[in-house]
Amino acid sequence: MNLVSVNVGMPKTVEHLGRKVSTGIFKSPVDGRVMVRKLNVDGDGQADLTVHGGVYKAVYAYDLENILYWQRVLDRDDIGFGHFGENFTVEEMPDDRIHIGDVFRVGSALLEVTQPRVPCFKMEMKMDLPGFSRQFITSGRLGFCFRVLEEGEVGAGDEIELITTGPGKITVWDFARLYFFDYDNLEKIRRLIRIPAVPPDWVRVFEEILTSSGEKRLTRMPQ
Template identity: 30%
Template sequence: MSGYQLLSLRIGPLAPLGPRCVESGIRKKQVHEPLRLSALGFEGDMQGDRERHGGPEKAVHHYPFDHYSKWNDDLGGHQMLEEPGAFGENLSTVGITERSVAVGDVVSLGSAIVEVSQGRQPCWRLNERSGRKSMAHEVQSTGRTGWYYRVLQEGVVEPDAHLALIERKSSEWTLARIWRAFYVDTLNVEELRGIAAITSLADSWRSYAVRRLDSGKVEDWSRRLNGNPGR
């Protein structure tokens, strides 16, 4: 990850989403002026569910625009795929994906410095956003999830800022490799032990690996992917 220019810098206010009219900031709009980036995210960017979205380990969401052509093929075209922002991303780029990005990658972004903390776990809000009941499950099953950064140094990010790699702490642990361990080869003990030992991985993700090692079972994803119709 070196010298990749932002294709789009985006933030979103809270607004009712889908038939449930749940408050969400997933509809992010492109901005054309520099934004302040703090430990909790970009100024003006909102999350409807602070318990599961945002926070220090998920301050910035990055989604590769590279995936959009594949989604267009899969979905037969969709209005939300006409420009970046379909997946609630703050950052859109071309040229870097989950296969080339690793947990613990430290990156300069404008005058800020950020670190890859975890992959994105899609939730049912993507179903509401797309009008497609299986969208969150499809994002998870394809591995086209995007990822999050924690903020190591607050700063200002311009709409045409470049991302440049400063340090790689665990280059072997790409997001694609961790995705495979979590969602494909789900009880591979050696992979789970390795994931549990990645100190730069978000604690919540390390705990998934620890719990699987202890229980020998995979957690139930249905509520996250499908939501609770009663809410």
């Protein structure tokens, strides 16, 4: 596993369907080494902090094979590093092999996988493809977010070392499927929300699914 590219960009305002939209999805590769901090990567920013960024989404990673896949499927040559708003373009880290709660050493930073990426209309705007969010979700190629356990420097070419495998053995794709498609799998939902790395907001979402299915509300110790 390797870090192929580090991508950053500050929010900017663009025209979309007759209105102005502020977005941080436009990111470009940077040279040299960059500090990864608790809330983001140096030089990077998010426009809407209610849905992007923060402690549990400080860094977004997307696999190189996914980028190559979209180049082929969409027959486009404008899709490169950072195109999906990812901070890290990585290699050999597909959604169905990375677990929630996995901890990795990247450069001198220590990072923990917390959740899959959930697309919004800004991705469709960036891609200029209405309805692309659905295609993105069903592809199983969402990428994932990191929480920063230890701040540190990273750079393209760094090896990504697995330090600890997440408890519960729930992959990023498992998590996404439980939310979008497989919400009747109550046993796996119970396993998911017991993983300490899962953000509190997501725990509440899945507890509501359990409650609506007649399950007793589950709780865990606060992080």
